Structure formats: C-alpha cells, structure tokens
Amino acid sequence: MKRTIRITGNAVVNAPANTTVVRAEIEGLEETFEDAVESLTKATRHIKDSISKLGIQRDSIKTSQLSIKAHYRKVKKGVDEDKKPIYVDKFDGYAFSQNISFRFPNDNEKLTAAVKRIYDVRASVKVYFSFVNDDPERMYREALVRATEKAKTEAEAIVSAAGSKLGRLVDVKKGSDYYDGDYCRKSYSAPMVMGKPLDIDPEDDSASQSITLTWTIED
Numbered sequence: 001m002k003r004t005i006r007i008t009g010n011a012v013v014n015a016p017a018n019t020t021v022v023r024a025e026i027e028g029l030e031e032t033f034e035d036a037v038e039s040l041t042k043a044t045r046h047i048k049d050s051i052s053k054l055g056i057q058r059d060s061i062k063t064s065q066l067s068i069k070a071h072y073r074k075v076k077k078g079v080d081e082d083k084k085p086i087y088v089d090k091f092d093g094y095a096f097s098q099n100i101s102f103r104f105p106n107d108n109e110k111l112t113a114a115v116k117r118i119y120d121v122r123a124s125v126k127v128y129f130s131f132v133n134d135d136p137e138r139m140y141r142e143a144l145v146r147a148t149e150k151a152k153t154e155a156e157a158i159v160s161a162a163g164s165k166l167g168r169l170v171d172v173k174k175g176s177d178y179y180d181g182d183y184c185r186k187s188y189s190a191p192m193v194m195g196k197p198l199d200i201d202p203e204d205d206s207a208s209q210s211i212t213l214t215w216t217i218e219d
Helices: 033-052 108-119 136-161
Strands: 004-015 019-030 062-079 085-105 124-132 165-174 205-218
Touching: 004 136, 004 165, 019 033, 019 108, 033 062, 033 085, 033 108, 085 108, 108 124, 136 165, 136 205
Parallel strands: none
Antiparallel strands: 004 205, 019 085, 019 124, 062 085, 165 205
C-alpha cells in the first residue's frame, strides 16, 4: 500500500476596497394593486433618473427583489372566555417593495449626493452602502495559488524531514470560497439628513481560499 500525505493550505488575499456599492430598499403601502404598481414604478424611475444625473450609467442601476402583495393588519375582535384578546387579520391594502443597487469608484462627494437624491423619493426608503474591490475574481485566483503553494511547501518540508521525497499529486479537494465583498462585508446605513460630504476611508477587501492536496510519498 502506497504511503500518502494530505495537507490543507489556506490563504487570504487583501486588496483595496476601491468601489462603492449602494443599495436602496423601497417600500410602501397603497389601497389598490394598481396604485401600488404606480407608486413603485414612480419611485424606481425617480431614483434611476436622479442617480444617472451623477454620471452613473442608467443601465448599470439594477433592481431586485420586487414584491407586491396583499397586506393585513391585526384587529382586535374581542376576548375569549379567559379574557384574553382575540385578533383577526383585516385586509389593509397592497404592500410593495424593491431594491435598487449601483456601484461606482470611491467618491465621497458622489456618495453623499446619491444618498440625498434617493431620500428625495416620495416613498419609504432605506439606504445602505459598502465598499468592495473591483476585481474579486483576481483575488480568488491569487488566494487559490497561495493556498496551493503553502500546502505543497508544508508537505515537502514534512516529507523531507522524515527522509523521504514528495511523490505525485493524487487528489485535490477545494474548500468553499469566501469573499468579504458586496453585502457579505459590513454595510453602513446612510442617515436621511447629511450636511457635509461623508469622509470615509474604507478598510481593505479580502478573499480567502482553502485547498486540500494529497501526494504519494517516495523513498
């Protein structure tokens, strides 16, 4: 039976978080389905039009998680025999929601202006932003190479110290990718009222890789 050695290599790559990602969450409530559709459409159009005036391409402003559904509220109907209140669901209209997101190279003045323009919309809206690197795939690849090199270096050191040689690679198992960017990393909630431009210097973005390699051991 051939002798083998199995080693797991791990690596983390850091890179400047040079891109700002903004996410706006729109929500509201209207009496009819048609009014809900109209309000959501107007709010979305307003935000897209306003943000595009900051030099951000309109077709790069993306929407997601569209929802329009019946909304109910709890209404007290009475009490039961134990004097505990009884509540029933009463139709309350149609709730609508949608997310809008876009990104641009870090620019605190543009971020401040974007947040202000989003809050001008006539709907309930929350704004979040985060900072990421503009090339996460490069970070993944670099972390994978480093993890592989670490595993091989460690395997060679162990086998050499035991008076043997590292043989051929017989098995590779890649671990889960982990990227600290977009909404995986910390998102900041933007206040509704801002005076001076935000002054933010984001920490580096990071990506990690794990890989397990198995080699034969030769005398």
